[in-house]
Amino acid sequence: MSLTAALRAQALAEGFSAMGVTRPDAIPEAAGRLARFVAEGRHGQMGWMAERMTWRGDPAALWPEARSVVMLAEVYSPDDDPMTAIARPEAGAISVYARNRDYHDVVKKRLKRLGRWLIERAGGEIKVFVDTAPVMEKPLAAAAGLGWQGKHTNLVSRALGNWFFLGAIFTTLALDHDAPGVDRCGACRACLDACPTGAFPAPYQIDARRCISYLTIEHHGPVDPALRPGLGNRIYGCDDCLAVCPWNKFAVRAREVRYAARADLIAPPLADLAALDDAGFRARFSGSPIKRIGRDRFVRNVLYAIGNSGSPRLAGAARDRLADADDTVRDAARWALSRLET
Known part of the structure; x- marks a missing residue:
């Protein structure tokens, strides 16, 4: 078994739902898209996007020694239909991901365990990231074959739907890289039409x-x-x-009870x-x-x-x-x- 295959098996054993590997320089278009996004003011009050654009737009600049980026998906699919809360005007609707434990803590601990396993198995160095660092997880995950960025800009997977968190392990090890995901949104625009505030230009x-x-x-x-x-x-x-999103028909149940x-x-x-x-x-x-x-x-x-x-x-x-x-x-x-x- 290759190191990448062994890492994938270990990732699934740790509780992740899917894993893909890409290069740090696999998203050259990201920097330009981010620059346009910020120039148009679409980031609102999120000043940190503008302040750290160099790192965010180029993963290779964030850690030049990295040779591979391991992207992990962790499912948090709801057991209920989250849209039912919208029909109860005297009650509050809370996003599915926030109805229990903070995913940052749960995913990061899992990433660190997987990273330690990789170091013990093959050496090298790692850095782990979950959402708070200047890392563009969604383009990297698409490049790593976990899915594609849908018309709502979130990642969609044929196997998982779109209810999943993303985490990243940057490593100095040279791993086998996966083929990028293929856009399968087609003519569907359900996500665009569903937005109550017209957030998709x-x-x-x-x-x-x-x-x-x-x-x-x-x-x-x-x-x-x-x-x-x-x-x-x-x-x-x-x-x-x-x-x-129609692809949720393939969504799988969350394995982590702390997301219930x-x-x-x-x-x-x-x-x-x-x-x-x-x-x-x-x-x-x-x-x-x-x-x-x-x-x-x-x-x-x-x-x-x-x-x-x-x-x-x-x-x-x-x-x-x-x-x-x-x-x-x-x-x-x-x-x-x-x-x-x-």
Whole structure:
């Protein structure tokens, strides 16, 4: 068995769903696409994209000694239909990936174990990355044959659908490289049509400034009032473009129990969430990726959802936040009340 084949077998044994290998210089078009994205301002408030464009656009520049990039996929497919929460206006819709443990911690530990196995087996050096480093995981994963970037810009796989996390191991070892993935979106535009805020200017392009995942997680301060109605009851992230992808008919069940949704995070009542203070927020979302956005931004999202609920029963929850210590929360409370009273 070759080293690459043995590594693939070990990756599956560790709990990963798929593995592919590519070269650090396999995505030469990425730098130009990223530069255009930033030049057009589509990155919004994510200044770190502009600050580290050199590394992000060229994996070989991030670590010149690397000779191979190992891309790993880890499935987190939901057991339920995430779109059902959208139809419950008095409850909050939370993105599937955030309804339990923070995937950064789970995936990184698995990557480190696999990396240690590789070093013990063949020597060399490694660096592992999960989402937070200046690494363009999706183009690299496509180059490594794990799938292709769909029209919603997320990775799609014939074998896994599109519910999976990506992790990377850069290594100084020369491994066998896989053939890149082939685009199989065809004429389908289900993901483009599903977006509530029109975040896709064209197929294979996204404007983060209109994306609900960006608006509810990365964007600080008030959200553009024109976009608030499109948020609906989505209070952390958005799954619409992922959920409608026809390739999900091939999705497999998640093997990691820590990705199974917590009962209290499946369509939680908006009134309860609006009442959270900082201590209550931290306690409720301990170990969750939701914790990183902080109480104020989260309650802001909840108040937008209350304003979109059309339910006079929630007016009291919004009214209680009119004297909140945070300016943005107070603004969201006023907006919610104006919607409900109208």
